[in-house]
Amino acid sequence: MFQPNMFDNHHHLLDMITKPPSEGEISNMRDEDFENKSVSEAMEMPLGLCDDLDPNQRPNKKKRYHRHTQHQIQELEAFFKECPHPDDKQRKELSRELGLEPLQVKFWFQNKRTQMKAHHERQENSILKSENDKLRAENSRYREALASATCPNCGGPAAIGEMSFDEQHLRIENARLREEIDRISAIAAKYVGKPLSSFSHPSSSIAGTGRSFEHGISNFGAHSGFAGDMYGGGDLLRLTTLPTEADKPIIVELAVAAMEELVRISQAGEPLWIPGDHYTEVLNEDEYSRTFPRVMETKSLGMRLEASRDSAVVIMNHISLVEILMDVNQWSRVFCGIVSRAMTIQVLSTGVAGNYNGALQVMTAEFQVPSPLVPTRENYFVRYCKQHADGMWAVVDVSLDSLHQGPTAPRSRRRPSGCLIQELPNGYSKVIWVELVEVDDREVHNLYKQLVDSSLAFGAKRWVSTLDRQCERLASSMANNIPAGDLCVITSPEGRKSMMKLAERMVMSFSSGVGASTAHVWTTLSATGSDDVRVMTRKSTDDPGRPPGIVLSAATSFWLPVAPKRIFDFLRDENSRSEWDILSNGGEVQEMAHIANGRDPGNCVSLLRVNSPNSSQSNMLILQESCTDSTGSLVIYAPVDIVSMNVVLSGGDPDYVALLPSGFAILPDGPSLGNGISGGGGGLEVGSGGSLLTVAFQILVDSAPNAKLSLGSVATVNSLIKCTVERIKAAVTGENP
Template sequence: MEYGSTGGGAASSSGGGDAADAQRKKKCFHRHTAHQIQSLEAVFKECPHPDEKTRLQLSRDLGLAPRQIKFWFQNRRTQLKSQHERADNSALRSENDRIRCENIAMREAIKNVICPSCGGPPVEHTYFDEQKLRMENLQLKEELDKISSIAAKYMGRPIAQLPPVQPVHLSSLNLMSMSNFGLPGPSLDLDLLPGSSTSTVPSLTFPTLNISDMDKSLMADIAGNAMEELIRLLQTNEPLWTKSTTDGRHVLNVDTYDQIFPKANSSLKNPNVRVEASRESGVVIMNGLALVDMFIDVNKWAEFFPTIVSKAGTLEVISCGIMDSRSSTLQLMYEEQQVLSPLVPTRHLYFLRFCQQIEPGSWAIVDVSYDITQENLYPPSSCKVHKLPSGCLIQDMPNGYSKVTWLEHVEVEEKGSIHRLYRDLIHSGMAFGAERWLGSLQRMCERDACLMVSGNSSRELGGVIPSPEGKKSMMKVSQRMVSSFCASINPSNGHQWNNISTTNEFEVRATLQKCTDPGQPNGVVISAASTIWLPVPPQHVFNFLRDERTRSQWDVLSNQNPVQEVAHIANGSHPGNSISVLRAYNTSQNNMLILQESCIDSSGSLVVYSPVDLQSINIAMSGEDTTYIPLLPSGFTILRDGRHDGGSNEASMNNNNDTMGEHNRTGGGRGGGSLVTVAFQILVSSLSSSAKMSPESVNTVNNLIGNTIHQIKAALNCSNFEFNSAAALNTEYR
């Protein structure tokens, strides 16, 4: 194997060139020794893409420059790729010739075929069609038996004993099913929204991708280069990264980045492209290898980030990597990212995820966009997102902890205008930035760690104190409730939001979809949501909404009845991270309770609740299977509005309710406000063939959300404040 150019010979002296010019023009010629080539080949068999540490070690062992080592591996990969291409082309040509000959022979045979009965042309036999139908019927019968067994377990009796379903034309909302306390409420006549469908929503599936060895080699090269860039971005500070003087966040110096990575930033010449770059670091209560497993397993990935990841899937596993360390694992993945509001469209990404163990106890995981040539894999988003090398560096610490440094770096081209409420948050990079990812990871790892802590609930429920199994069961059913709530705010798979009301204060959007999965009420569910701005810090809004003592001030269905927390499970170090079972007094149904989970991290917070009967709570408390407990969650999401809050986030999170009154009297002070999304889910008691909402239904849904918003504003003393969008409207962002 040769390094450099193989052309030799001195430069021509014609034209009067001097000896110095001839010496400079003389091309280098170097041939590796047999020992060097043998050593390089041995390493190449084990790892065709060595990292910088391996290349430096080879340079020292073989007496070659690191640049020579790098070029040798590049040339060897190119040579191997060419050999594979020639072999593939030869095999394809042979197969093509064989099929052509077989096709010609079959054509000649068909010309001579006659019917043995009449001597005429042959008639196609239906035997194979019948066999195909028999096989399809057998598959359908197996699916029916499976569904019947699930239904029997859910209904508590064999499916054969269930009464036949009679078609019902009347469609009404059953507010009892979404009421906090099972209180009787006004019934609604609600038909399906225009364009909605009652067909079962298909799961996230992708067609089989035909990825050749050449494509896989290209993916490996892209991932390897992205890994090198990620490590440099994570380990370099000034002048590549500078700290903001307003909020202390790391800001990428674009000019310096262009100089270091000129090719990676070529698309920034497009004036419509906006760059979002952020970097954060923190300590996580989970060991490094467990974190790596979570990144690689797409189901765990989506489960850990329900507030950010609405859909995720692995399209192809390019390399399984080393089993013990997960090093060199390479996957082609899909992800749909969300902000929990119907006003913000989701972002769709196809990307490569590559894991590399840097040293013992240290891993780097990089994500980089990869273009998919096949069309119609998934509906496009209203903004085009290209992910530059992003990811995290995971370093093991004592006591099972890990230090995680997270980097998010994307180019975004908006195809439409951003809603005025979310312009500051999105353009600041906080909506999808590293701080949000790391904060969610820290909170979910704390939640898992709480399962290992021994201790019972501080309050009994009907004499039942949850065992460790009961605590785990309660946390599991609550996590399912939160995931269902997040999925309802950003419906996908063809379910679109419909704007049913717009006022100066807020707009209400709704959608319908059919629920058939276990653990959900069977029928059509309407999801209605609205987002408002409040001149109150997010921590104060969160404290107000999660406190059972102030619930009667905003819950229009409670009829101002007092509420008591009868069971409490902490699932994090922050007092706001908890699971509660609430009971309302002076209600007509004493067996109806509320399961509520409140969670908060550095990027935002949630308050999610669902009505649950006493029997279901006792089942969960005893540690039994909670898969079939029906949940129909509603609740609130609280985010910062993206404006400078005049203080550190830690100080904001450590404030308590005592400061709320002074803040309200001053109208919000210097700080930024909160973006609060109010979301309800309501079960339709029966199906309807109609495809539109009646005016009465629209008014009832609008009144439900409108009254809730007005009572929240009144309780927080900010009824007269409106979102000032002048700065957002008069500023052009690039």
């Protein structure tokens, strides 16, 4: 059992933060309430304290206009440079040395801090104005380029289908810059005091941006100074800023309180957690509001509280688990199916020497479901790690949206969420995971509504199941005993590890492109001729892991009245591949190598060879990874060059093998109803034990440096994915397409 002492270590944590506030500042936080008052108000307040004194003892009002001597001012200025927040003891010492009252010293420092703050804001507003002017100039250049776009063949105005890829991106960049100008103008108007129309473009509309800008003016333009790593950052750099010095004590307060709440919630039983349907636990919101009243008071209008808890014993020691959670790159890689992008904004504390005890870092992340029909959840939060006892750790997240309110409220807010990690013998650990989120999910597609509402889509069970499966995969990659069946192709342990590393990159690439992330570099094309298939395009130039040229990605999600396990077994089986894979052209598929990744036989990496009747496709190789757990399954594959694959199988570097992964994401359509449904039809509906299947393809349509995108290429890919969907439906349901 935990014996938490959260608040006892509060000041110790503050001391560990980069540029921490002084101890006097923390102990006198109540005094700082004077900070935002005007000079005259601050000087009036001490007089009010004397109202009950004898009239003869009341101080003369003229004393509040006391003018300090030049010597006093010089001494105060010098002390301010060393310590802008003196405590009571320091103020009394100064008052004795300078012949002033302690209250006069206190108000001088308050006024000086207010003066410095106003000076810094004027400087930052000037930077903002400069950035705004720069963006407007760039916007004008893009508009001129688009206005003069011509067809290279006839010289006339360019039509959408004839416009080059780069020109299409100019149009998109133009819209993005206009949106950026609107955001910055709104912030400038708030702080500089000028009306919005004097900054923004006449045709812009703040209401139409649809995104939040949740950061203050004080750190705008300082992104180059953020501390930490970035995984798929993209637009996150524009949406968050470094915390200010004034924010840091508040962040510490939030983190310490969140840690206490996480420990209590993770270990509590009834009445806080009560049994729910389908072997789940349900948070008793009435009991939760009584236990943590301050939390429920801040609940936003139109948002629901989504709570879940799950636990598992995983094959990884507790120290390694903590390292994964506290390193944004490792965390994003292990949970790549859930975390579509993440970034460490600033490390406030690295913890004590040698481990992460006391580590505190501000982060931002986007969480996803592998389907374009489920909006992602973006969060700006602090992550706090603490060791509670020998072999017992906890890592907690809590949102920081309240620090810098933007014009648009966030759709998702992380209440205290995270995990407790208990060391077990033989390198194992017990993990208790809690997900507590305040969310507005009204934009979720009806197909996925029940899955999201049941907390299976974003809840604790998915995090724990993914962690358990990834721990097994890591243990498999480190194993030295290679089964005899692999030796025919994989000639060494190094070759086995290289193949698994290549498969891992393939899975990460697929996961980052199959969801609805707002940070994708993909461009959605409107002229697809279909409402249910999403087609996107990108140009790959300097990435050695992708073939150069224009790549099209198509994705669609649909429901099938078949249990997820049956679909998973069908899609991963090389013997049934010819029933749905159009590109294999009906050829025989043979498994050349097989690497098991865990206890479930469905968790494996395979190398397949297609013996196609078409001589041009003869002996085509396919790298495939399949993985499954109780919350969902993936089958991901990519064609690979034979020469490159031979290098990998010999233990060579897999990072230079170009991959375009395609595949399938299979999710239950709601909470499990036992063994599910093994057959088809019968008037079944979503939520009755069927499956939600997402199909996604990536195809290189043109490798020329100056290639142009044609609507014919889009139509071809669109037809390919539709045909594949029809074949899968016919095979697993027994219905004719």
